[in-house]
Amino acid sequence: MKTAVGSAKNNVLALMFADFKEITKARLAISVVFSSIAGYFLGAYEIQWVQLLLLAFGGYCMVGASNAYNQVIEKDLDVLMKRTRNRPVPAGRMSANTALAIAVVLTLLGVVTLYLLNPKTAMFGAISIFLYTSVYTPLKTITPLAVFVGAIPGAIPFMLGWVAATNEFGIEPGTLFMIQFFWQFPHFWALGWMLDEDYKSGGFKMLPTGKKDAATVLQIIMYTIWMMVISVIPVFGITGRLHLSIAAAVLVFVMGAVMLGFAFKLYRQRDNASARKLMLASVSYITLMQIVYVIDKFSA
Template identity: 80%
Template structure:
């Protein structure tokens, strides 16, 4: 009997944990935390592990809260799409009230953790949640411009780490913001291309022209070029304390060109397989670029 009870408890806990990870989008949240910590390493004069832990915890809470609010708001639309119909709320595994409670608790914990680091850090975190849930989410069914709005909270994490380390906002975190801001367009439009049919079932307008056409791919190429240009700007000495050596800039440039090649391949082939390759290339780019920046600072 005790063994059976223990098994049930473990099974119930595993189910709750799995739903928590899904409603907070754990992989996305971890990638955001990674960006924030990279920004912290770039801005810090001296590494403080207590600050890094607070940033990681607060960052995860803020992203998790945004995703939970988003899934509460879009629960009926999620039920219409194959990729989202098994999420905790539309599948019936989690009630709306439980999801809202989770989102509110994560918001409070996240803001408190980031406020301990600095009021500016908490302010940017709060702005991120507000824009994502109150502006980006409702706009997704109204206009493709939603992606531009969503790119703002999506670009905050990289700069947030710098602000957490310095309690200051200037050209350095502004540059980090712009890198991640322009990166998001080819990334999300490649994703939108792959999932266009499914998104349309939910009424989402994710592609800039509303279609998988030449105009969409040309914008993907244009924003990829801008991303590359801004990513190597620190090598020219225009960005304050944010420096990049010539070898590091060459590496970042080459990685950007690889991503651009995938964008041109999408222009040529116009298929979901190529769009997926571009999306994966964009994920590799943003991660490796941040690693290169951090390594370059410390060597």
């Protein structure tokens, strides 16, 4: 009997933990924390592990809070889409009030934790939550320009790590911000292409032209080229302490060219399979690019 009760409790806890991961979008949050940590390594004169832990915890809380707010706001729309209808709130496993309470607690924990690093880091974290929930989320059903607004909070994590390490905002974190800002467009438009029908079921306007057409892919190509250019600017020595060796710049540029190749493939074929390959290539690019930047700094 005790074994059965214990097993039931374990199952309940496992389901609650699974829903917490879903409401905070754990995989996305971890990837965002990875970007912040990369930015921290690039900015830090000396690695302080307590700071790094505070950044990771605070960063997860901020991203998790944004995602939880988003799922509360969009609960009625999430029911209409295949990819979101099984989320905790629309599926009925979690009440909207519970999700909102989680979001508020995570916001407070995140702001306080990042403030312990420095006020600027907490400020940028708070701006990220505000833009994501109060501007980007409601705009998604109104205009494709929502992606432009959403690219701002989406680009903050890489630069946030630098600010956390230095308590300074200048050309270096600004450059990191611009790299991830321009990366957002091919990434999310590739995702939007794949899920266009589902997004339209929920009333979301994600593609720049509203259609899976040549004009949309041309914008993907344009923003990918801008991303490639900005990613190698540090090699020219004009971005303060943010440096990149010639070898690292060539590697980063080649990785960008691979991603650009997938964008051109999407232009030629204009199918979901090509969009998926571009989306996966974009995820690989942002991760590998950050790793190259960090390795290049410590191997110089």
